[in-house]
Amino acid sequence: MQPLWLRPFEGYTGSHIIVIWNEWAFDYHGYSKRTDLIAHYFKRARQRWPGWNAELTLLPHNVLISEQKSKEIKGLWLREPDQFLHNALPRAERYLDRFSPPPGI
Template identity: 60%
Template sequence: MYQPRKRGYRKDNATLRWSLPDRVFFACGACHILAYAFLERWGTPGMQALWIRPAAGQTGNHVFVDGGDWVFDYHGYANRPQFLAHVWRGARRRWPGWDATLVPLPRDVLISEQKSRGYDGLWLREPGQFLHDAMPRANAYLDRFRAPAVRTAR
């Protein structure tokens, strides 16, 4: 949940949205594309995409990858409990009384507008519905990060 501070920014302006810096682009409406690209590149059965679904009548959607004790989004990797506390604290500072639930999303929902509409309150753009295809941009952004650490059983 990040709000761009660019003068005249509007989500329906495809050119302005595409021109946002990568971090802001993947925070403001393309977080699901980044989550999909991450899962395609490094996903394991223990990882899933989670949607922060705001309570009825509230705003503040976000999709991130849950790896168990860590998460990944446009910030990179973070400790899961600290990340969730940070999100809730920040949202409640901006919107007093804010609350949300975590909803697991199947991987194919992340890149399908039609399938995303099967979730009340969710509407995701497909990679090709941006000014340009967002998938190559997501993959290039992921190049900045290392693969997640894989735990081995003892």
């Protein structure tokens, strides 16, 4: 699995990070076909912000849990799990348990 950042072009907002592998993707909605999820996100962003576009950027895994590592990538600044109230990792793991894996996984 690999984190993928939908990084908006300069002057736009609407940043989004998903997890991808093979033809699948996962975000807060659950599992989707990778191409369908990306196409949907672009469509919805362009409805909200005409002219919106983004670069698809693969991220190293460690930037997701390290504020310092995330700051090394231009335009990215993520908080660490323990910077959220009561550490976000246990809540994230419980949240993931709500989704059945896609077929064949």
